[in-house]
Amino acid sequence: MRLRGRQAGSAVEIEGSHLLVAAGRTPNTDGFGLETAGIERDARDFVTVNERLQSKAEGAWASGCAGRPQFTHIAFDDFRIVRDNIPGGNRTTTGRQVPSCMCTDPELARIALNGHAAKERGFDYRLAKIPMTAVPRSRTRSEERGSLKALVATDGSRILGFTTFGVGAGEVMAVMQTAMTPRPSCTNLRDMVLTHPTISEGLVAL
Numbered sequence: 001m002r003l004r005g006r007q008a009g010s011a012v013e014i015e016g017s018h019l020l021v022a023a024g025r026t027p028n029t030d031g032f033g034l035e036t037a038g039i040e041r042d043a044r045d046f047v048t049v050n051e052r053l054q055s056k057a058e059g060a061w062a063s064g065c066a067g068r069p070q071f072t073h074i075a076f077d078d079f080r081i082v083r084d085n086i087p088g089g090n091r092t093t094t095g096r097q098v099p100s101c102m103c104t105d106p107e108l109a110r111i112a113l114n115g116h117a118a119k120e121r122g123f124d125y126r127l128a129k130i131p132m133t134a135v136p137r138s139r140t141r142s143e144e145r146g147s148l149k150a151l152v153a154t155d156g157s158r159i160l161g162f163t164t165f166g167v168g169a170g171e172v173m174a175v176m177q178t179a180m181t182p183r184p185s186c187t188n189l190r191d192m193v194l195t196h197p198t199i200s201e202g203l204v205a206l
Contacts, residue, residue: 027065042067051092053082061086069098072196080191097180099173101195106146107169109195111177113151113161124154132166143167150176174200 003014027045038057040048046067049055061082064075081091101109118125132138132146146166153160162176174194181188194201
């Protein structure tokens with residue numbers, strides 16, 4: 001299978017054995033009688049919930065099918081929120097970190113804002129960016145493609161966002177997430193939403 005195109009004005013050809021089409025996901029919420037139980041769904045058939053993941057039907061909660069960012073690590077955090085709220089807790093999805101990582105070669109990982117989103121929200125920031133060639137480990141592994149990029153608020157040292165494209169990007173992002181967590185502690189680390197599948201997510205279990 002060959003795909004021909006143009007990049008930076010030059011002809012390119014990509015050859016491969018398979019083509020993957022990822023067109024999104026649909027919730028499996030049909031056929032359960034949710035309406036009979038008073039559980040509402042939105043226009044996309046996701047269960048309608050509040051920030052505590054509680055549906056409009058008393059005593060009914062939704063985890064992993066409420067239309068949140070559709071990542072395994074978000075579904076796992078949904079479970080933790082529901083688990084703690086059922087016996088009377090008050091955990092919410094408000095303000096939680098939502099990391100994403102594409103397990104391509106090399107990986108692309110991102111947490112919080114990029115430059116475009118920061119400008120849209122009116123944040124003033126400083127941009128820090130280095131190529132992966134500046135990271136000694138990437139050179140010893142002969143994996144020098146990519147870069148590290150961070151947005152730092154101009155009115156202090158708060159990290160507004162981080163994007164990295166390169167070897168081990170998902171693992172590096174976990175370090176940045178920890179730096180973005182107020183008052184880091186073992187309990188905060190335990191409750192963090194670390195990207196799946198990465199070695200770093202083992203820190204939650206630890």
